[in-house]
Amino acid sequence: MAASLTLPPLHVLIAAPRGFCxxxxxxxxxxxxxxxxxxxxxxxxxxxxxxxxxxxxxxxxxxxxxxxxxxxxxxxxxxxxxxxxxxxxxxxxxxxxxxxxxATCPLVSKVHRQAERQVEAGRHILFIGHANHPEVIGTFGQVPEGTMTLIETEADAEAITTAPGQSLAFLTQTTLSVDDTASIVAILQRRFPDIAAPKGEDICYATSNRQAAAKEIAARAQAVLVIGAPNSSNSLRLVEVAERCGARARLIRSADDLDLEWLGDIATLGLTAGASAPEVLVRGVIDALGQRFAITEEEVRTSTEVISFKLPRGLEAA
CATH class of the missing domain: 3.40.50.11270 (Rossmann fold)
Structure with a gap:
C-alpha cells in the first residue's frame, strides 16, 4: 500500500460510449x-x-x-x-x-438499399468515403459500375464534374469524421443545390457518439489514447477528433503498445476505444497504467446507447 503512494498521480478520463457497437x-x-x-x-x-x-x-x-x-x-x-x-x-x-x-451491419445495409434506390431513380451517386475500405467496396458493389463516384476530400468535392443535367445524390460511409463529412456535404450542396440527400444520417449513431465523447475527454486531457486497429476507420477518426481538440493523441492496439515516454509527465489522460475494440482491452490499458501511476478513474458519458440488432433467422436459438 505504501508503495502505491510513491507513484505519480494520473487522472484517467474514460469516454462513454466507447468500444463495441x-x-x-x-x-x-x-x-x-x-x-x-x-x-x-x-x-x-x-x-x-x-x-x-x-x-x-x-x-x-x-x-x-x-x-x-x-x-x-x-x-x-x-x-x-x-x-x-x-x-x-x-x-x-x-x-x-x-x-x-x-453479418453486414444493418446500418451499412441501409446505405446499400439507399444506393439502389437512388440509381433506380436515375441519379448518379457521389459517395463520401475512403478508397479501398471494405465498406466502400461493398457499397460500390451494390450498383452498376459507373453509377457512383468516390469523394474522399473537400478538394474532390470542389473538383468533381458531372454530365449536364445529371441528377445527383450523395451518400456516405458510416464510419467517417462527422465534422469532415459535414464540410464535404456543404461543398456538394453549394455546387449542386438540387443534390438529393440521404434519408437520415448515414454516419452511424455509434461513430457519432464515440466522436462526441472523444471531444469531451480531449478538451480536458493533455493526451488521449484510442484503443483500436490501424485499419479501423472509426478508430482513426477518434484520433483525429482528439487532436483537433488540442490533445496529443495516439492509436494503440492494446496495453502492449503503451509508450510511457510518449505519455510524458501528464496529469490527465483521456482513454477511449473504437467500435470494434472490446472492453477487456480498455481494462488492460488501465491495469498497465496502474503499474506506473496512482490512477483515479472518471467516466465521462455523453450519451447512452440501447440499440441492438436481431440475428439472422435460424441463429437465434443456436
Missing part, C-alpha cells in the same frame, strides 16, 4: 452462433470486424478467416463481415451451394 456485437455473435450450430470450422470472408484480439479469439474457437470464397471448401458455412460485401459475393456463394450468413 450493436453492429459489431451482432457480427461477432453470428460467428459464435454459427460455430455452435455447425461446429468448426466456420469460414469468415475477411476480418469479421477490424480488431486482431477479436479475430484471434474467434480463430481459437474454430473460425477460419479467408480473403475470397474460393478458399472455402464445399459444404462448409461462410460468414460475410460486418463491413458488407458486393452483390457478386453472395451470388457466388449461392452458385456454389454454400450456406452463408450475412
Amino acid at each position: 450493436a453492429g459489431v456485437d451482432r457480427a461477432i455473435m453470428i460467428v459464435e452462433r454459427a460455430l455452435e450450430k455447425f461446429g468448426p470450422p466456420v469460414y469468415v470472408r475477411h476480418e469479421i470486424v477490424h480488431n486482431r484480439f477479436v479475430v484471434d479469439g474467434l480463430r481459437a474457437r474454430g473460425a477460419v478467416f479467408v480473403d475470397e470464397l474460393d478458399e472455402v471448401p464445399d459444404g462448409r458455412p461462410v460468414v460475410f463481415s460486418a463491413h458488407g460485401v458486393p452483390k457478386l459475393v453472395p451470388a457466388h456463394a449461392q452458385a456454389r451451394g454454400l450456406d452463408y450468413l450475412d
